[in-house]
Amino acid sequence: MAAGQAGPRRRGGSGPGGSPSGRPSLRRAWQEKRQVLLEPRYTPLVAACLCLAEAGVSQWVIQRVAYTEIDWKAYMDEVEGVVNGTLDYTQLKGDTGPLVYPAGFVYIFLGLYYATSGGTNIRLAQYLFAGLYLTTLLLVFRIYSRTNKVPPYVFFFMCCASYRIHSIFVLRLFNDPVAMAILFLAVNLFLEDRWSWGCFCYSLAVSVKMNILLFAPGLLFLLLLRFGLPGTLRKLAICALLQVGLGLPFLLANPVGYLTRSFDLGRQFLFQWTVNWRFLPEEVFQHRAFHTGLLVAHLTVLGLFALNRWHRSGESVWSLLKDPAKRKSPPQPLSANQIVYALFTSNFIGVCFSRSLHYQFYVWYFHTLPYLLWCMPAQKPAHLLKVLLLGLIELSWNTYPSTVYSSVSLHLCHGVILAQLWYGTASSPEEGRRPSKKVE
Numbered sequence: 001m002a003a004g005q006a007g008p009r010r011r012g013g014s015g016p017g018g019s020p021s022g023r024p025s026l027r028r029a030w031q032e033k034r035q036v037l038l039e040p041r042y043t044p045l046v047a048a049c050l051c052l053a054e055a056g057v058s059q060w061v062i063q064r065v066a067y068t069e070i071d072w073k074a075y076m077d078e079v080e081g082v083v084n085g086t087l088d089y090t091q092l093k094g095d096t097g098p099l100v101y102p103a104g105f106v107y108i109f110l111g112l113y114y115a116t117s118g119g120t121n122i123r124l125a126q127y128l129f130a131g132l133y134l135t136t137l138l139l140v141f142r143i144y145s146r147t148n149k150v151p152p153y154v155f156f157f158m159c160c161a162s163y164r165i166h167s168i169f170v171l172r173l174f175n176d177p178v179a180m181a182i183l184f185l186a187v188n189l190f191l192e193d194r195w196s197w198g199c200f201c202y203s204l205a206v207s208v209k210m211n212i213l214l215f216a217p218g219l220l221f222l223l224l225l226r227f228g229l230p231g232t233l234r235k236l237a238i239c240a241l242l243q244v245g246l247g248l249p250f251l252l253a254n255p256v257g258y259l260t261r262s263f264d265l266g267r268q269f270l271f272q273w274t275v276n277w278r279f280l281p282e283e284v285f286q287h288r289a290f291h292t293g294l295l296v297a298h299l300t301v302l303g304l305f306a307l308n309r310w311h312r313s314g315e316s317v318w319s320l321l322k323d324p325a326k327r328k329s330p331p332q333p334l335s336a337n338q339i340v341y342a343l344f345t346s347n348f349i350g351v352c353f354s355r356s357l358h359y360q361f362y363v364w365y366f367h368t369l370p371y372l373l374w375c376m377p378a379q380k381p382a383h384l385l386k387v388l389l390l391g392l393i394e395l396s397w398n399t400y401p402s403t404v405y406s407s408v409s410l411h412l413c414h415g416v417i418l419a420q421l422w423y424g425t426a427s428s429p430e431e432g433r434r435p436s437k438k439v440e
Helices: 020-038 040-064 072-083 103-115 122-147 152-158 163-171 176-191 195-206 210-253 255-262 288-310 317-321 336-352 359-364 366-374 382-398 404-423
Strands: none
Touching (some): 040 122, 040 152, 040 163, 103 122, 103 195, 122 163, 122 366, 152 382, 163 176, 176 195, 176 210, 195 210, 210 255, 210 288, 210 336, 210 359, 288 336, 288 404, 336 359, 336 404, 359 366, 366 382, 382 404
């Protein structure tokens, strides 16, 4: 070849120093990474990576951040009374007051009492709660994998980024995470169409803490939709029998004492701990008329959602009472999004109208927020607003003590989410449907 004559141009090669031919491959690699972060079908992969990261984060928190005593000693004192033979609920108490949780709480924390040498081995208790935290994440990720709605990058905000959630699980050892872990197990069973076992686990969660009853309206609607009135009554009987069985020793000792203490719906909360109503005067916060107004608003919004968002078939709502085989539409398993949408919105409405939210109550709805924000179709630019809402909610819960601004901000965020749930288009009943493995 003569000097200065150009040779044939290479194609597809990757020249040194980052030649232009290398750019498409870099672009493809970036697009693949974006897909992993944005497409819900990659949820299992991202979830596995985040759970591994969370194991390290939890270990670091336990080793490096000081444990702070709040309710753990009181829990241990309460169950120690049962160890000593006291079954009268009115006689069971701890440092922070009387025992106010149902019997399931007693049995679970009695197990922790024995496992941690009477509650003295705090470090072991923290590791047990770290295991509970990772289990909760696995259950939650499985729900999100079935619904196929939330982009995987959002899960980072649901895991490693929340200081308050790590504190609730491994630094404070509250009973709220225990109840929520069992609740998420129940939701997973509902998604598998195992409604009898799901109702059993749901009732078990209620027996740990009553906040699980906030999911009850959504669950009742789903049971009626799936089974009609006769089948629903059979499932509710499972819930009731478990409550009686767990509480039987205490019911025999003092039935009135057990029921009034463990299921006290009229408890007064201290103004100093409220996260959501700090902007109100204390006398308004404690006034019965305010509590009644919240209850009326709660029931009204639940009714509107049940009639206009959960129930979307062409039939009358009264058709829910019929046997599914006698309805116009042929009976079939509910879709994953039907189940999760009804349960998560039911709970969220309850949180919005709660008489008081304390810091540990954040775990009541924290893991459901991504679904509530992304269950409605939206344009891509709206993703930034949704992430901003998650950040503002986290900031409100991390402000201690709460302020007028933090509580107002929390209500504004709740209002935006509730408005989106109402004005958005609810998920199609066909989305997320898979053939059931077993019908109960």
